[in-house]
Amino acid sequence: MNISSDEADDWFMESLNTYKDLHVFQLEHPTKVIEWTGDKSICVAGYNGARSEILELLLPLKLYAGENQGLCAERDFKVQHGGFSEEPVESLIHIPGTRCAVTAGGSSSALQIWDIGGDDSDVIKKTGVLNLKSPSAEGIKIAAGSRAEPAVLHGSCISEVQLSEIASGRVLYTVAKGSSEPVSGLQFANAYVFLVCASDGTLLVSDTRDPSACHYPLRDSKSGLHWSFGLRSDSSQAEPSRCAVARLSSSGHVLLSDLRDLQRPFCQTQLNVQRSTAKNDLLNVSWAPVLDGWLSVSGFDGKVRIYNTTGWGAEGQSPQPVFTHRGHEMSHEAEHGAALPVVTAHSWHRSRPRTLLSAATDGSLHVWDWLDKVTDR
Template sequence: MEISSDEDDDWFIESLNTYKDLHVFQLEHPTKVIEWTGDKSICVAAYNGTRNEILELLLPLKLYAGDNQGLCAERDFKVQHGGFSEEPVECLIHIPGTRCVVTSGGSSSTLQIWDIGGDDSDVIKRTGVINPKNITAKGCKIAPGLTEEPAVLHGSLTNDIQLQELATGRVLYTTRSDCSESVSGLQFLNACVFLICASNGTLLMGDTRDPLTCHYPLKENMSGPHWCFGLRKSSSQSEPSVCTIARLSSSGHMMLSDPRDLQNPFCQTRLNVQHNSVKNEFLNVSWASVLNSCLSVSGFDGTVQIYNTTNWSIEAPTPQPIFSHKGHDMFYEAECSGSRPVVTTHAWHPSRPNTLLSAATDGSIHVWDWVDKTTKT
């Protein structure tokens, strides 16, 4: 790709010192999902077509070559497995320990179950469907269950959350709640306790041993038409005492909470972000998998911003990012793409501290290993 302006040239020169690695790939259609299926592989899927590709991609081998990068010619993503979904893929999760992913779309209430293939086949095949109890609901959010048999927690409204086995379709749990708000995210705290984030910022805590949920609404002065959340935990079986919840609004408000006191966030601040995405559909906050106290946000524009929350408090001033990935903006070609790209999603590598992936509305997908100049690493 050509980099056209002087500003872009400056960024390209600067990137030689701010990135350990930066690899750029172009999908035929953009994706809203980046889901890890292994330490070196991800699943992506299109969200805006009649036949939407689902792909498992192998990350560039050069990323793992270390000091021997000169001996590794492979710099690109490689398609490992592929298939097609008849509906747009808005949400996709991998079931840990399996070669199975589950997807949902905005035009249907059903969830699709997929076998993403093995060494004997390069085809991703649909193997089943899950029909939620509320057949009029659209856009289900999904979280993998931490049960002995593969299961998913799913729902589009806060009062229609279910835990359902994949193999049998058996409903293991259903919430009972008077609150009926659209769901922006689901996460398990441990094997039984889970969190629901409503689009209006309300948090609900549920337990698969009890159909009732506890509600923790926002205070009235917190603005923002849409909220998302991210959960930091040390392991899949972690206790609430070692978890931290980050909530982010479309107006840039950020709140950090301890699950033991969800009504009173221990930090509230507002990020200096530009909001160019009208629908708020790409809003994303994610905790680093390995680095302590680091989180990242995207969905406002063509950047991914990384923050260190170590010194954040209840009266924290507007924080400054310790790193900003501007690559989707810099590689943007106006004559081909029209409007400037917005980052649709991003994800931290599960074991490499400073490695992230990000995707944008122009179909670009980047994997990048950034240099933290605040610690000189």
């Protein structure tokens, strides 16, 4: 299916009244990662080439010009630092408070450690590796540990999840669970507690001060579905009452759970989505860091959908998105018969309530701030 020129023109005219800001950038190679390195900078990296580019980009200055946008001519992303990886980059994290990043990808049995660079250099260079106990690191997930000494949480299946110190490579913690189920995501709730989501929707909760892990399988698990998850926590010392978990299946089913009772979701609903891709690793569900109870979903097609979950009941049916970003489909210049792009990643801005970034399989990278017609009137 292709978008007609008339439909694209209509969307462009409509966008003048539905976006506060919309900036479009074209990467040489598509990225699956959008990782914040500062309030105004991100890292992206290619995933479909033998030699992949890693870039730190400065967001368009016009985003921050406020009422004086007419005085700011800079509308594009600006490359701050760049480098090359000898393997595709499937995952990338930035270690908070440092200029260090860690990547995983390809079939390497090691994590790559990078110096993003500073004012004296524009080069992103590899500074070391973390060797893994698995002979193959395909599908590995990584998360930054909140510790005095920089550490990374990593694993491709439940039995291989461990926390490693970056400087020494020393293993600080290992999940005591002998499961070969693939990991679809992992994230810290606070400095000690982290969650692991398995591809079958099972959740594990571990505390690095305790060798045991709590195991929460889905009660009504459906075979053949792939699950991803997103965790909302308000601070680095978040209490369980301030944390919520969203799980998203490849069929569009959503489960919302409180960290205090992961066995019984307080809400579940079915989104009205149809998949245009068979790739499960593109599914992404994320909580807004500023808007309480707002959720974003992507990876089914070329759209990013925004939902306000505060009005969802215990058994909601097909809630309508508050906003849908269709820009990757509408700005796509495809050859005749070519498939529409699929969103590969999206991320909320950490302090701007309705600003998001999204990337797609055609290499497009967008930053956009949608208008809430009620509050912005």
